[in-house]
Amino acid sequence: MTKRGVFLTVEGGEGVGKSTNLAFLTERLKAAGIPFISTREPGGTELAEQIRSLLLTPREEAMSELTELLLVFAARAQHLEACIKPAIEQGQWVVCDRFTDATYAYQGGGRGLSQSTIAQLESLVQGELRPDYTILLDAPVAVGMSRARERGELDRFEREQQSFFEKVRGAYLHMAAEHAKRYRVIDASVELEAVQQQLGGEIDSIIEAWLA
Numbered sequence: 001m002t003k004r005g006v007f008l009t010v011e012g013g014e015g016v017g018k019s020t021n022l023a024f025l026t027e028r029l030k031a032a033g034i035p036f037i038s039t040r041e042p043g044g045t046e047l048a049e050q051i052r053s054l055l056l057t058p059r060e061e062a063m064s065e066l067t068e069l070l071l072v073f074a075a076r077a078q079h080l081e082a083c084i085k086p087a088i089e090q091g092q093w094v095v096c097d098r099f100t101d102a103t104y105a106y107q108g109g110g111r112g113l114s115q116s117t118i119a120q121l122e123s124l125v126q127g128e129l130r131p132d133y134t135i136l137l138d139a140p141v142a143v144g145m146s147r148a149r150e151r152g153e154l155d156r157f158e159r160e161q162q163s164f165f166e167k168v169r170g171a172y173l174h175m176a177a178e179h180a181k182r183y184r185v186i187d188a189s190v191e192l193e194a195v196q197q198q199l200g201g202e203i204d205s206i207i208e209a210w211l212a
């Protein structure tokens with residue numbers, strides 16, 4: 001029987017370095033000879049990427065909070081069935097830039113939607129499936145936003161107020177405390193080399209546990 005792959009998610013606020021460090025993590029997996037796919041949410045399949053574009057593109061018509069929540073889960077349903085579940089079952093690791101904890105942080109913490117509404121959709125779309133490990137890149141909101149601004153034009157979420165992102169960060173830190181066995185919290189406010197030194201230790205121990 002094929003050994004199930006690990007489902008590893010990378011979370012954090014805007015501009016904290018998720019994409020940069022996801023590439024670092026997958027380099028470590030490659031070096032260890034571990035089969036993996038690297039993907040992101042919202043997105044990860046052609047259809048889910050189209051939903052991503054609906055979610056991220058700024059427009060005049062305001063998007064209702066419920067519409068936003070349902071779009072996020074619609075993209076996730078597609079991503080899970082077409083990409084994540086088959087990969088894990090085939091023994092591949094799935095390294096995913098954001099997953100449902102982002103929904104609890106942004107639509108729950110940021111927009112104020114109830115945990116129980118999100119939990120109902122989580123059960124409907126995912127069944128029992130949850131990430132095995134979650135790396136939270138944590139930095140003060142101002143640090144992440146200044147990195148995001150330097151990158152160029154801001155998307156629909158990045159145009160939110162600082163208070164929105166403070167709530168998002170608070171929700172992530174709360175989840176990290178609540179799910180301490182699954183979470184690895186990394187201080188992402190320091191220079192990249194120091195971030196990757198912390199990350200290297202964490203990924204090596206996760207690999208070791210899987211190979212044992």
Ligand SMILES: Nc1ncnc2c1ncn2[C@@H]1O[C@H](COP(=O)(O)OP(=O)(O)OP(=O)(O)O)[C@@H](O)[C@H]1O
Binds near residue numbers: 012015151192195
């Ligand atoms: N520790 C760091 N110190 C300084 N700059 C960094 C650090 N980590 C990432 N950066 C830079 O910050 C910018 C944002 O990084 P990146 O795109 O990886 O963040 P992200 O979390 O994926 O952003 P988003 O949430 O918008 O997708 C990039 O220009 C990247 O080079």
Ligand SMILES: Cc1cn([C@H]2C[C@H](O)[C@@H](COP(=O)(O)O)O2)c(=O)[nH]c1=O
Binds near residue numbers: 040072098100106
């Ligand atoms: C999965 C997910 C994402 N979001 C938001 C968070 C970000 O602002 C964007 C994705 O852009 P990034 O460049 O990949 O960071 O989408 C959300 O609000 N809810 C979610 O579940």
